[in-house]
Amino acid sequence: MTDSTSQSKSPPLVRLVGVEKKLGRQKVLRGVDLEIREGENLVVIGRSGGGKSVLLKHILGLMQPDKGEVWFRDKDLAKLSEEQLVPLRKETGMLFQNGALFDSLTVGENVAFPLRERRSVKEDEIRAEVARALKIVDLPNQENKWPAELSGGMRKRVALARAAIARPALMLYDEPTSGLDPIVADSINKLMIRLGDELNMTSVIVTHDMVSAREVGDRIALLHEGRIYCVGEPKVVLESEDPIVKRFVNGISDASDAIF
Amino acid sequence: MTRYAQQLGARFMRMLQMAGQIVFLFQDTIRCLFHYRIRLQLLIHQIDFIGGKSVPVVIITGGFIGAVFAAQTEFQFKDLGLSSGVGPVVAIAMCRELGPVLCALMIAGRVGSAMAAELATMKITEQIDALRSLAVYPTEYLIVPRFLAMLISMPVLVGLAILCGIGSGYYVAVDILSVPGVYYWDNMVKYTHAKDVWIGLVKGFFFGIIILFVGCNKGLEASQGAEGVGLATTEAVVDSFIIVLIANFFFTFLLNALL
Numbered sequence: 001m002t003d004s005t006s007q008s009k010s011p012p013l014v015r016l017v018g019v020e021k022k023l024g025r026q027k028v029l030r031g032v033d034l035e036i037r038e039g040e041n042l043v044v045i046g047r048s049g050g051g052k053s054v055l056l057k058h059i060l061g062l063m064q065p066d067k068g069e070v071w072f073r074d075k076d077l078a079k080l081s082e083e084q085l086v087p088l089r090k091e092t093g094m095l096f097q098n099g100a101l102f103d104s105l106t107v108g109e110n111v112a113f114p115l116r117e118r119r120s121v122k123e124d125e126i127r128a129e130v131a132r133a134l135k136i137v138d139l140p141n142q143e144n145k146w147p148a149e150l151s152g153g154m155r156k157r158v159a160l161a162r163a164a165i166a167r168p169a170l171m172l173y174d175e176p177t178s179g180l181d182p183i184v185a186d187s188i189n190k191l192m193i194r195l196g197d198e199l200n201m202t203s204v205i206v207t208h209d210m211v212s213a214r215e216v217g218d219r220i221a222l223l224h225e226g227r228i229y230c231v232g233e234p235k236v237v238l239e240s241e242d243p244i245v246k247r248f249v250n251g252i253s254d255a256s257d258a259i260f
Numbered sequence: 261m262t263r264y265a266q267q268l269g270a271r272f273m274r275m276l277q278m279a280g281q282i283v284f285l286f287q288d289t290i291r292c293l294f295h296y297r298i299r300l301q302l303l304i305h306q307i308d309f310i311g312g313k314s315v316p317v318v319i320i321t322g323g324f325i326g327a328v329f330a331a332q333t334e335f336q337f338k339d340l341g342l343s344s345g346v347g348p349v350v351a352i353a354m355c356r357e358l359g360p361v362l363c364a365l366m367i368a369g370r371v372g373s374a375m376a377a378e379l380a381t382m383k384i385t386e387q388i389d390a391l392r393s394l395a396v397y398p399t400e401y402l403i404v405p406r407f408l409a410m411l412i413s414m415p416v417l418v419g420l421a422i423l424c425g426i427g428s429g430y431y432v433a434v435d436i437l438s439v440p441g442v443y444y445w446d447n448m449v450k451y452t453h454a455k456d457v458w459i460g461l462v463k464g465f466f467f468g469i470i471i472l473f474v475g476c477n478k479g480l481e482a483s484q485g486a487e488g489v490g491l492a493t494t495e496a497v498v499d500s501f502i503i504v505l506i507a508n509f510f511f512t513f514l515l516n517a518l519l
Contacts, residue, residue: 094389
């Protein structure tokens with residue numbers, strides 16, 4: 001099964017060509033081809049441990065592919081050194097699975113981090129921006145708390161504020177709704193949509209959460225056995241008759257998947 | 261037998277790998293030092309952590325080592341009628357060996373382990389990846405301030421250990437074991453040279469670099485899980501102990517010839 005959507009006009013912001021990656025002895029990615037278009041919300045679904053997070057890290061250049069190309073605009077990230085990647089990352093943001101907030105900084109300092117790094121923003125502006133960002137993620141006046149004092153869901157929302165505060169062109173979400181109650185999960189979904197619409201961000205969302213995939217995604221891609229098995233509009237993918245897609249979307253395990 | 265040889269070989273390869281990683285990290289740190297603006301706030305924080313908060317342990321270490329060393333020397337020298345020779349012996353031993361080495365061991369235990377644990381935790385909780393994703397080069401943000409703080413703190417701490425050792429040695433010999441104070445002091449000043457102090461401070465400086473890079477390397481290379489953090493911490497302490505002790509042997513000869 002291949003791309004079932006009609007080609008849109010906007011050029012791809014990110015293009016992965018034949019990306020392969022081995023971690024230890026396991027071949028996690030076996031030739032991923034994927035285009036992410038400017039302004040879209042692309043949801044990547046797939047089994048746990050199937051290489052979805054690894055895929056995200058390649059898009060940001062946090063991991064280098066063993067083989068293949070990762071194009072961000074007109075640059076092949078696979079050919080750049082860690083330091084050459086630094087300026088490109090000012091245009092991107094990533095929400096990590098468990099937040100990855102800096103333990104040594106307070107919530108406020110965490111959220112302000114990207115702005116302070118720019119050095120061009122004034123301190124009182126930074127403070128106002130941080131307050132605004134925390135209000136948007138529904139954690140007003142929590143600047144002086146430490147990450148260790150927050151619950152998992154709160155950490156994730158702070159991390160979202162930190163990743164989005166500098167208004168990156170490309171946002172990557174690593175399981176944004178996992179481990180959250182349905183209401184918080186829904187608020188995160190709405191936030192992702194809002195960021196995409198208001199700031200015209202392009203988003204790549206890795207998730208297991210089919211509700212989230214349906215709500216947020218403009219397109220859905222299924223990563224299966226190290227390759228993109230199919231890409232398409234949510235309706236097409238979620239209602240697909242293909243056995244592999246259907247099994248994943250509806251969460252049906254095989255007898256051989258059972259763990260005893 | 262083959263398995264034993266294999267294990268030995270694997271350990272040797274790991275050692276070589278670590279040495280290689282440390283060389284690259286060192287090179288990268290030096291480059292970043294000149295390439296980026298120094299983060300003063302982080303530097304001050306690290307000086308406080310590495311230097312400031314180590315002062316009590318270093319005072320206790322230096323003080324008690326000087327005290328027992330003076331006592332033991334006096335017990336032996338007394339029979340030879342050389343009690344007033346205790347002063348220079350204690351001072352030279354503190355300057356050249358006991359001060360720098362014991363101070364380094366304390367710092368490895370207190371600071372090296374903490375660095376390894378902190379960096380390892382940052383690595384396994386993806387904080388280092390988060391730093392990279394926020395367009396910050398980790399060496400510049402994490403290693404450079406620690407490196408500079410260590411360079412500044414270590415000679416000062418070694419100097420403090422030496423001072424405390426000499427002071428407590430004097431107290432034990434003169435006030436408790438009744439060695440004549442004037443002779444003790446006179447002989448000490450006469451036979452202790454600037455070279456002895458320099459050797460101690462230079463040793464301390466290099467031990468600091470060893471502790472820093474072993475600790476940072478263990479932290480940055482930690483593998484997944486809480487177990488990885490524990491392992492990194494233990495290895496950082498044990499490896500820096502061993503490297504400091506072995507390096508000390510070579511420094512002793514090298515610095516004696518050079519200075």
